[in-house]
Amino acid sequence: MTRDVFVFVECKDSVPRKASLELLSVGRQVASHFSSGLFAVVVGSGVKDAAQMVSGYADTTVLVDNESLADYGWDTYGSVLEGVLKKYEPMFLLGMSSMTGKDLFPRIAVRLQAAMISDAVGLDLEGEGIKIKKPLFGGKVISWLAPKADSMVIVTFRPNSFAVGNAGEKGPIVEEQFTAETNPGIKPISFEKTGSKKVDLQEADFIICGGRGMKAAEHFSMLDEIADLMGGRTGASRTVVDSKWREYDDQIGKSGKTVSPKLYIGCGLSGALHHIMGMDTSGVIVAINKDPNAPIFQYADYGIVDDLFAVLPALKDELKKTREDT
Amino acid sequence: MKVLVFIKEVADTEARIIISSDQKDLEIENKYTVNFFDEFAVEEAIRIKESLKDVEITVCTFAPPRAVEALRTTIAMGADRAFLIDSRNHESDDPLIVSRILAGFAVKEGFDLILCGRQAMDDESANVGPMIAEFLKIPHVNQVTRLQVSGNGTAEVQNEIEGGKKVSEVLLPALLTTQKGLNEPRVPLITGVMKAMKTEIAVLDPAAIEIPFGSIDRETSKILVLSYELPAKRPSVSIIEGASPEEKATGLVRALKEEAKVL
Numbered sequence: 001m002t003r004d005v006f007v008f009v010e011c012k013d014s015v016p017r018k019a020s021l022e023l024l025s026v027g028r029q030v031a032s033h034f035s036s037g038l039f040a041v042v043v044g045s046g047v048k049d050a051a052q053m054v055s056g057y058a059d060t061t062v063l064v065d066n067e068s069l070a071d072y073g074w075d076t077y078g079s080v081l082e083g084v085l086k087k088y089e090p091m092f093l094l095g096m097s098s099m100t101g102k103d104l105f106p107r108i109a110v111r112l113q114a115a116m117i118s119d120a121v122g123l124d125l126e127g128e129g130i131k132i133k134k135p136l137f138g139g140k141v142i143s144w145l146a147p148k149a150d151s152m153v154i155v156t157f158r159p160n161s162f163a164v165g166n167a168g169e170k171g172p173i174v175e176e177q178f179t180a181e182t183n184p185g186i187k188p189i190s191f192e193k194t195g196s197k198k199v200d201l202q203e204a205d206f207i208i209c210g211g212r213g214m215k216a217a218e219h220f221s222m223l224d225e226i227a228d229l230m231g232g233r234t235g236a237s238r239t240v241v242d243s244k245w246r247e248y249d250d251q252i253g254k255s256g257k258t259v260s261p262k263l264y265i266g267c268g269l270s271g272a273l274h275h276i277m278g279m280d281t282s283g284v285i286v287a288i289n290k291d292p293n294a295p296i297f298q299y300a301d302y303g304i305v306d307d308l309f310a311v312l313p314a315l316k317d318e319l320k321k322t323r324e325d326t
Numbered sequence: 327m328k329v330l331v332f333i334k335e336v337a338d339t340e341a342r343i344i345i346s347s348d349q350k351d352l353e354i355e356n357k358y359t360v361n362f363f364d365e366f367a368v369e370e371a372i373r374i375k376e377s378l379k380d381v382e383i384t385v386c387t388f389a390p391p392r393a394v395e396a397l398r399t400t401i402a403m404g405a406d407r408a409f410l411i412d413s414r415n416h417e418s419d420d421p422l423i424v425s426r427i428l429a430g431f432a433v434k435e436g437f438d439l440i441l442c443g444r445q446a447m448d449d450e451s452a453n454v455g456p457m458i459a460e461f462l463k464i465p466h467v468n469q470v471t472r473l474q475v476s477g478n479g480t481a482e483v484q485n486e487i488e489g490g491k492k493v494s495e496v497l498l499p500a501l502l503t504t505q506k507g508l509n510e511p512r513v514p515l516i517t518g519v520m521k522a523m524k525t526e527i528a529v530l531d532p533a534a535i536e537i538p539f540g541s542i543d544r545e546t547s548k549i550l551v552l553s554y555e556l557p558a559k560r561p562s563v564s565i566i567e568g569a570s571p572e573e574k575a576t577g578l579v580r581a582l583k584e585e586a587k588v589l
Contacts, residue, residue, distance in 0.1 A: 263582065
């Protein structure tokens, strides 16, 4: 086994996802610490440009590009990734704690008998070791874990856990041929694209989230306009989703998605614990609520105590100005 | 048809959690519940039984004995049998070990379909479902939002994947992880609760289960828990004052730009 660091690059519409660049940036630190190589692994169909794009972040980019990898499946992608890992024998594989990551890596961990640590938010390098930071109980407790050194280590991180560094000189791209094996037990019938949301909720830098105080489904257009303006996403609380004002895909909280944007604005949200657990690792938290005693203010950096229907139009205009200034 | 449901008992959202002074242990207030996503798995198993009749539902958990209560809840809902595999002398921080044990139980019991929640609320790891499937060499489908099991050994499954929803035909035996939206878990009826009180729940020693997937000894764990700590606390909120909503909005954007530097 080498001490190399591999990053599994996820692509969306053949473009590397931002979180994969975050992983390459932190992967660089890990590789430097262990004086080893940093590899990007790009798997898919028509992903040569994606490999070009990430090659500036890695020493070597391993590319597997063939038509049978057009649609993701744990069976096809899994057989290819397994082939790559068995050939190169890295010490670390870093990936995203995404729907794909949660589908693919556990099976890989079994095949390679790897130490598996998932849904982490940070790491610490010291001496011979690596320490992984992982929240438990919706962020009530932080645990520090260490993999035992005798096997490969797979770690998945939440999007927005690390900053994206600058690309350097492009490293070589090595194209590999591995057969994508299809599992005979699963026959795809159809695929329905849900929404045309440009930004993934978990990857968004900016989230504006509405709670019960939004009062009706149609008022969410105000939040959507601000989200679009900021290149971010609109989120929703559980009550909002249960009332069918928004889709489950938008739900932030313990029974929905865990998010960690740079800026989170909560509007008309009381701040129930199960919601807080899905967003309290965000960079800066803003709460807008007319009730000064709403629990959300205990978790916020900035607060406005006022009627959100009066604040939001003004906020939109102000944000627009800052966008135009820059 | 045999349906296996794997559940986890997790600390309730409101439970108080205290970190020991040496930071090595957690003391969790005695408020536990069936993992949110596992309830959909139990409910779905019951619905399959209601539509296909000749179905036996077995629920199993790898946990300390207190989790018998969670198993009773599933019996009260309508499961037929429940087993607790005693975790007290075993490692439960390494998902490979947990998955070997549960996969071993599945081999011992036999199954046509395995259901479990898409992830546990306490560690949000989402590993054990697909790992069990890999050990058993059966297909899995994650985050299932619709399920139609036919009598002829197949199931039509809709699940959430990156960017949309996929429908597939799955050959049984298979493992499916359940997502919110699949169903509305029922509240047990009083007759169910009475039945659950009388049901004997077997407690199994992992050492007594033949596990053909590798070692389950603590020494083989690949994960070391170093310490626990509280998350860093945020400074208290700074309330933006102003004479009008407009002024407050202006003040907020200025603070986000100049102070927090996030705009």
